Amino acid sequence: MSNAIGPSLTPVHPANLWATGSRMDIERIFREESGRILATLIGLLGSFDLAEEVMQEAFAVALEQWPQRGIPANPRVWLISTAQHKGVDFLRRMACFESKREELQKIAELEQKLAADDLEMRDTQNDDLFADDRLRLIFICCHPALALDAQVALTLRTLCGLTTEEIAHAFLAPLPTVAQRLVRAKQKIRDAGIPYQVPPKSDLALRLEAVLMVVYLVFNEGYSATSGEALIRRELCSEAIRLGRIICKLLPMQTEARALLALMLLQDSRRLARTDENGDPILLEDQDRTFWDDGQVREGLALVESALRDGRAGPYALQAAIAAVHAQSRDAQSTDWPQIALLYELLLRSQPSAVIELNHAAAVAMAQGPAAGLTLLDALEKRSELRDYYLLPAARADLLRRLERWPEAADSYRQALSLAGSDSARRFLSRRLAEVESKSEGSGV
Numbered sequence: 001m002s003n004a005i006g007p008s009l010t011p012v013h014p015a016n017l018w019a020t021g022s023r024m025d026i027e028r029i030f031r032e033e034s035g036r037i038l039a040t041l042i043g044l045l046g047s048f049d050l051a052e053e054v055m056q057e058a059f060a061v062a063l064e065q066w067p068q069r070g071i072p073a074n075p076r077v078w079l080i081s082t083a084q085h086k087g088v089d090f091l092r093r094m095a096c097f098e099s100k101r102e103e104l105q106k107i108a109e110l111e112q113k114l115a116a117d118d119l120e121m122r123d124t125q126n127d128d129l130f131a132d133d134r135l136r137l138i139f140i141c142c143h144p145a146l147a148l149d150a151q152v153a154l155t156l157r158t159l160c161g162l163t164t165e166e167i168a169h170a171f172l173a174p175l176p177t178v179a180q181r182l183v184r185a186k187q188k189i190r191d192a193g194i195p196y197q198v199p200p201k202s203d204l205a206l207r208l209e210a211v212l213m214v215v216y217l218v219f220n221e222g223y224s225a226t227s228g229e230a231l232i233r234r235e236l237c238s239e240a241i242r243l244g245r246i247i248c249k250l251l252p253m254q255t256e257a258r259a260l261l262a263l264m265l266l267q268d269s270r271r272l273a274r275t276d277e278n279g280d281p282i283l284l285e286d287q288d289r290t291f292w293d294d295g296q297v298r299e300g301l302a303l304v305e306s307a308l309r310d311g312r313a314g315p316y317a318l319q320a321a322i323a324a325v326h327a328q329s330r331d332a333q334s335t336d337w338p339q340i341a342l343l344y345e346l347l348l349r350s351q352p353s354a355v356i357e358l359n360h361a362a363a364v365a366m367a368q369g370p371a372a373g374l375t376l377l378d379a380l381e382k383r384s385e386l387r388d389y390y391l392l393p394a395a396r397a398d399l400l401r402r403l404e405r406w407p408e409a410a411d412s413y414r415q416a417l418s419l420a421g422s423d424s425a426r427r428f429l430s431r432r433l434a435e436v437e438s439k440s441e442g443s444g445v
Helices: 023-045 048-069 075-098 101-116 119-124 133-141 148-158 164-171 175-192 201-223 234-250 255-268 294-310 315-327 337-350 354-368 370-381 391-402 406-419 423-443
Strands: none
Touching: 023 048, 023 075, 023 133, 023 148, 048 075, 048 175, 133 148, 133 201, 133 234, 148 164, 148 175, 148 201, 164 175, 164 201, 201 234, 201 255, 234 255, 255 294, 255 315, 294 315, 315 337, 337 354, 354 370, 354 391, 370 391, 391 406, 391 423, 406 423
């Protein structure tokens, strides 16, 4: 068996290296690969906590060795092997300390795997049922023995690399609540002995709701990042769309899977038009629609039509239908806003949500005027669901701006600015705040 530090590095030669072993390179690998590494280790070691600990140790070894020796040809394989050996060493020490026969048997099985298998082949090999390693692991982690929100939160954290803060934002829940949810989910898996096994195809539909929600929330975090410099995290959008395509191939009769893929394609088609040269947001009504991706629009529209024709209009189908109305409109003025407002009403009946109410109010404002939308927003603001959601005061500020109620608009922009997480959103809101403050001063209010 190899030592606890891991397998030997590939000789340092340009053909065998991705890049020099700088700290920045290692941090990039951590962002891109930690979710898959952790999922693989959980399956091998059978413990979230141990997998997380040994993965961190493996990256610590990488930080020590790679700057001098270079990054190996397959960093993920190297890190998994290093962490796996450390996990085996940890289990051996615990077994010797506690004299546990079962632990010793587990160690023997792990050592047999290490001796008999080629790690790189095992890491890249797919089960017959799945064409993608990450999707297989998402289905494994979305276990119906856990509550739906716990399944989704745990999968987002372990496999998709979202931070606890980003997950809390996705659920519109306090950070301590989500952190505790993750702890309880891990504990239930450990105490109940829930296995990390690929479900049979007959059981995939039981896990589909959670899997689609995971993919949807990954896309949303990419589409409108909650923190950092950039508004759009394109790698997350691309990964979510890739997973959506595979789900549609795996379960071709699931119309909501098709609808989700359509929704993501139609939303992502606007990517180039959504930000200016500084990376700051451009509102939908101001976007140059010639920059929208025609190929994605055509594919998305065909999928929407297929999903609505073949099945009941579920939440993803209704959202995709709304995106389709936008995609088929020449500009904001010619958009069928009454139809969008009606679709949001149907969506609210299907899936009550404060965020959907916010979007419905914005559509009503476009269909009936800003005063009608503001009435709905005022009622929503009296409740607490969106208390820390910056888009609520931002939307209210925009409607007040349109009504030329400058001081109130300025107050709402200040509130939105205090809640916004991304740098690009803060820059946009700061410009709008300056505009309405100038108008307020000019009007003598």
